Amino acid sequence: MKKRFGWNSAYAVTILLWLVMCYLAWNFGYEVGKASVGGELERSDRTARRQGNNYNGSKLLPQGDKAAKLEERFPRPCQRVGDGTSQIVIFNTIPKCGGRTILSLTFALKQSLKVNIKSALNFSLEGSSNVKVLGYMNRVFSNLPSPGFIYTNTRLVALQTIPSRVPVRIGLIRDPMQRLVSAFYHARFGDRMSASAVDDETWQKQLQKNHKNISESFDDCVKSKSSECLGEETKGALVKQFCGYDTVCSTASPAALLRAKENVKNHYLLVGVLEEIDDFVRVLEKLVPSVFSGGFHTLENDKRVQSVIANSRTIGVESVSEQTKGIIKKHLSLDFEFYYFIQWRFMKQKEACGY
Ligand SMILES: *[C@@H]1O[C@H](CO)[C@@H](O)[C@H](O)[C@H]1NC(C)=O
Ligand SMILES: *[C@@H]1O[C@H](CO)[C@@H](O)[C@H](O)[C@H]1NC(C)=O
Ligand SMILES: *[C@@H]1O[C@H](CO)[C@@H](O)[C@H](O)[C@H]1NC(C)=O
DSSP states (O other), X not given: OOOOOOHHHHHHHHHHXXXXXXXXXXXXXXXXXXXXXXXXXXXXXXXHHHTTOOOOSTTTSOTTOHHHHHGGGOOOOOOOOTTSSSXXXXXXXXXXXXXXXXXXXXXXXHHHHOOEEEEEOXXXXXXXXXHHHHHHHHHHHHHSOSSEEEEEOOOOXXXXXXXXXXXXXXXXXXXXXXXXXXXXXXXXXXXXXXXXXXXXXXXXXXHHHTTOOTTOOHHHHHHTTOHHHHSGGGTTHHHHHHHOSSGGGSSOOHHHHHHHHHHHHHHEEEEEEGGGHHHHHHHHHHHOHHHHTXXXXXXXXXXXXXXXXXXXXXXXXXXXXXXXXHHHHHHTHHHHHHHHHHHHHHHHHHHHTTO
């Protein structure tokens, strides 16, 4: 069934589904805000690189990272995909990683680009089988006219495709620790979108039901070794998302990490990092103009997009101690390795596009 969403219904569906997950949107919005207006630091880095000023990514990448070596085959040339009209972009969203900004951006661009947008969030499919998800995604994919944009939380499945309809997979991730911290505070305070969608009483009930203590900080949570911060289930969120639905992907393991990296290399046109969302959009403008042309200007200037950015920032986020950082870096080591791998690949692609 094809369904076209307006701004309001897209909002409602997105908001409600994420709320059900109790795991909403993203946070530390200040980084996003900074990135989207092209923070000074960002810009001078970019300029340095353009001028061939020996920028080698050492700021981004820990020295000697294994992931970087794996990636050296890459640098994809900065070329438009296909004929520019037949693409269907599949955007893989993960909670707290800027998905709502990208969705709102495509809605803002739809006016000029006539892209068909489909929100395909389906939380009942989490932990599902390849076959079930494949059935669902094949339906979504085959019913959407191109150029199209599919917004989905489902992991990678091999779609039935024909040459005139090309799936183009993209994704956006962020620093795994900041993602976890953001999710922690979001479960307690939400953001302005959830504040306007849910009244205080309901929110309080929700907190009680979920045993969330609003006086507890993320540092407290780590100190007390609570499963909310240090449980097995907090590990590997990024890795599992890009690994898929095979059994190897059900736990955070080196094998799942390897699979996730292979999947990115073989199936994803671009995976960006939220910290550099402005460059993510700029590169997309070059690679998939049929869906993202004018994206950077719109990201910076469109009032609705700016409002989504402002209203999806997590409320109440506190900074974490150095000790907590050390513990979480170890706890999320696989996610961090994946994140560094993505940073490196993204940097290469940005460079190929002149950013
Ligand atoms: C990158 O630059 C830094 C600082 O200029 C330098 O210490 C490092 O060795 C360089 N790394 C590579 C891989 O060239
Ligand atoms: C999620 O997928 C299942 C299985 O294909 C389907 O029955 C269900 O209607 C889907 N839910 C939504 C919200 O699309
Ligand atoms: C909530 O967290 C604070 C700070 O960690 C703690 O002092 C307090 O005892 C907690 N309250 C409950 C009901 O667990």
